Amino acid sequence: MGTKGEGNRQRIIDAADDLFYRRGYNQTSFQDISDATGIPRGNFYYYFKTKDEILNAVVNSRIAGLNTILNQCELETDDARERLLLFSDMLDFRRDDVVQSGCPIGSLSSELAKDDTELHEVSRQAFVLLRDWIRLQFETLGLGNADDLAMDLLARMQGVTVMACAFKDVEFVKRSHQEVKDWIKAKTLN
Amino acid sequence: MGTKGEGNRQRIIDAADDLFYRRGYNQTSFQDISDATGIPRGNFYYYFKTKDEILNAVVNSRIAGLNTILNQCELETDDARERLLLFSDMLDFRRDDVVQSGCPIGSLSSELAKDDTELHEVSRQAFVLLRDWIRLQFETLGLGNADDLAMDLLARMQGVTVMACAFKDVEFVKRSHQEVKDWIKAKTLN
DNA sequence: GTCTATAGCCGGATAGAC
DNA sequence: GTCTATCCGGCTATAGAC
Numbered sequence: 001m002g003t004k005g006e007g008n009r010q011r012i013i014d015a016a017d018d019l020f021y022r023r024g025y026n027q028t029s030f031q032d033i034s035d036a037t038g039i040p041r042g043n044f045y046y047y048f049k050t051k052d053e054i055l056n057a058v059v060n061s062r063i064a065g066l067n068t069i070l071n072q073c074e075l076e077t078d079d080a081r082e083r084l085l086l087f088s089d090m091l092d093f094r095r096d097d098v099v100q101s102g103c104p105i106g107s108l109s110s111e112l113a114k115d116d117t118e119l120h121e122v123s124r125q126a127f128v129l130l131r132d133w134i135r136l137q138f139e140t141l142g143l144g145n146a147d148d149l150a151m152d153l154l155a156r157m158q159g160v161t162v163m164a165c166a167f168k169d170v171e172f173v174k175r176s177h178q179e180v181k182d183w184i185k186a187k188t189l190n
Numbered sequence: 191m192g193t194k195g196e197g198n199r200q201r202i203i204d205a206a207d208d209l210f211y212r213r214g215y216n217q218t219s220f221q222d223i224s225d226a227t228g229i230p231r232g233n234f235y236y237y238f239k240t241k242d243e244i245l246n247a248v249v250n251s252r253i254a255g256l257n258t259i260l261n262q263c264e265l266e267t268d269d270a271r272e273r274l275l276l277f278s279d280m281l282d283f284r285r286d287d288v289v290q291s292g293c294p295i296g297s298l299s300s301e302l303a304k305d306d307t308e309l310h311e312v313s314r315q316a317f318v319l320l321r322d323w324i325r326l327q328f329e330t331l332g333l334g335n336a337d338d339l340a341m342d343l344l345a346r347m348q349g350v351t352v353m354a355c356a357f358k359d360v361e362f363v364k365r366s367h368q369e370v371k372d373w374i375k376a377k378t379l380n
Numbered sequence: 381g382t383c384t385a386t387a388g389c390c391g392g393a394t395a396g397a398c
Numbered sequence: 399g400t401c402t403a404t405c406c407g408g409c410t411a412t413a414g415a416c
Contacts, residue, residue, distance in 0.1 A: 008399090024304040026216055029391060040401055042394085051392070102300055109356040110292055110300050114214040127356050151353055151362055152369075159349025163341055166299040166317050172341055179342075198381090219409065230383055235411070 009047045009057075011037050017058045021097075021104045024111050025055060025119075052119060059122050062104065063129055070133050080140040081188045084153070087134065088184060091157055091177045099170050103161040105130075130154060141188050149187060156180050199237045199247075201227050207248045211287075211294045214301050215245060215309075242309060249312050252294065253319055260323050270330040271378045274343070277324065278374060281347055281367045289360050293351040295320075320344060331378050339377060346370050 015036040019028040030051070034041045048054045073086045091098070101107065105126045112120040131150045138146035160176040163169070205226040209218040220241070224231045238244045263276045281288070291297065295316045302310040321340045328336035350366040353359070 022304060024216070024301065026214070027304060030393090031390080041392090042402070042404095043400060045393070046399070049393095100303070102303060106352050106356075107300050107304070110297050110352060111214065113290070113292060113355050114212065114217060114297070124356055127353075148365065151357075151359075152366075155349035155353040155362075155366065156346075157349070158352040159345035159347070162296050162300060162348040162352060163317075163345040165303050166296075166314055167341075169341075175338065176342075176345065220411090221408080231410090232384070232412085233382060236381070239411095241410070 008037075008039055008043070012039060012044060012047060012054065013057045013061050016054050017061055020055070020058055020108060022101050025108065026111065026115070052122075055119060056122055059108075059125055062126050066126060066129055070129075080137040081184070084134065084137050084184050084188070085181055087137075088153075088157070088177065088180045091160060091173060091180065095170055095173050098161050098173060099164050099168050102165040103158060106158045106161060127154065138188075143188070153180070153184070156183065198227075198229055198233070202229060202234060202237060202244065203247045203251050206244050207251055210245070210248055210298065212291050215298065216301065216305070242312075245309060246312055249298075249315055252316050256316060256319055260319075270327040271374070274324065274327050274374050274378070275371055277327075278343070278347070278367065278370045281350060281363060281370065285360055285363050288351050288363060289354050289358055292355040293348060296348045296351060317344065328378075333378070343370070343374070346373065 012033060015033050016028065019032055019036065023032070030041045030044055033039075033044070033054075044054070048057065069090070070087070073083045076086060077083060105123070109120065109123045109127060112123045131154060134153055135146045135150035138149045143149060156176075157180060160173060160180070164173045164176070202223060205223050206218065209222050209226065213222070220231045220234055223229075223234070223244075234244070238247065259280070260277070263273045266276060267273060295313070299310065299313045299317060302313045321344060324343055325336045325340040328339045333339060346366075347370060350363060350370070354363045354366070
């Protein structure tokens with residue numbers, strides 16, 4: 001277990017994460033990642049057997065990052081309603097990136113839906129994490145249709161990112177963010 | 191102006207339209223279109239200078255198809271409210287395709303947002319057509335925020351397709367379609 | 381108008397020296 | 399562990415015969 005190579009491995013994952021988001025998975029080449037990291041192309045195969053494995057590592061890295069965010073929401077407040085509102089702030093958090101490249105999770109899923117089925121399933125894992133967490137919050141509030149509400153909230157947020165990105169409309173994100181929060185408040189009344 | 195070649199030109203557009211939807215623009219090669227049509231690769235350059243031009247023709251073809259659908263909505267009823275409800279039925283119209291490959295317009299826009307800016311603008315044209323038509327319906331009903339409502343309706347429908355496609359969930363499309371219709375009814379109350 | 385052949389480039393993946 | 403050189407295949411696009 002050399003610790004030397006693990007640094008390079010993480011650098012590859014981080015660069016791939018960024019490039020997969022900004023350019024898409026299929027449009028990102030090993031050369032692109034090599035240019036971003038300074039690590040030679042051929043070296044990648046010491047850390048990953050295939051490009052698919054890099055995708056897998058990137059998705060796991062994103063899931064770890066999302067877990068950190070969700071944990072912070074839980075540390076911030078015990079009120080599930082407040083947690084959902086904090087979660088919805090993710091829409092606003094990197095507004096400019098959303099307008100430029102959409103949602104990292106949503107756009108990856110949409111891209112890979114057209115490719116191999118296995119890759120699409122990998123990309124879905126991040127959505128599963130979010131859906132389950134959101135559902136738990138609605139359940140905590142005693143709502144019987146928590147499952148549907150979780151999908152509804154994610155769909156709302158995804159729709160906003162798709163249209164905001166299509167029209168490069170930052171104002172639409174701001175306005176919709178407020179409307180999503182109003183929706184959460186209305187659904188979780190008393 | 192030979193009419194002979196126009197048949198081939200349209201066959202290329204139709205095959206490209208289908209492939210761009212099911213596999214994505216970047217993942218569709220001239221060879222794929224050649225296989226689907228039986229027209230040799232090299233022949234494409236008689237009809238289109240570049241792949242970009244094929245995309246442009248495909249988007250124009252989709253816009254023409256959308257215009258036909260919107261005109262049918264207008265023929266069907268004079269009530270703008272009913273027209274919006276008919277429009278929302280597009281969600282349900284090709285449910286299985288939506289679950290498999292998402293929305294043709296939305297997924298193309300999301301894909302090309304990560305590519306060249308020009309291509310993204312081409313893909314946006316279809317969204318502009320829909321937004322303007324929806325806005326007109328809301329305006330006809332005397333609603334002051336027709337612009338916002340048009341974006342909201344499109345965002346709703348896009349969000350449903352993204353999540354339904356991510357989770358391969360046909361039932362979610364059905365349920366959400368009803369909720370979109372309820373939303374339209376609520377927003378257009380007298 | 382139609383088709384074949386191929387140029388020229390870039391992709392993922394491999395082999396093997398150091 | 400690190401890096402170079404290279405294979406092989408697919409891509410867009412072009413040239414030119416028919």
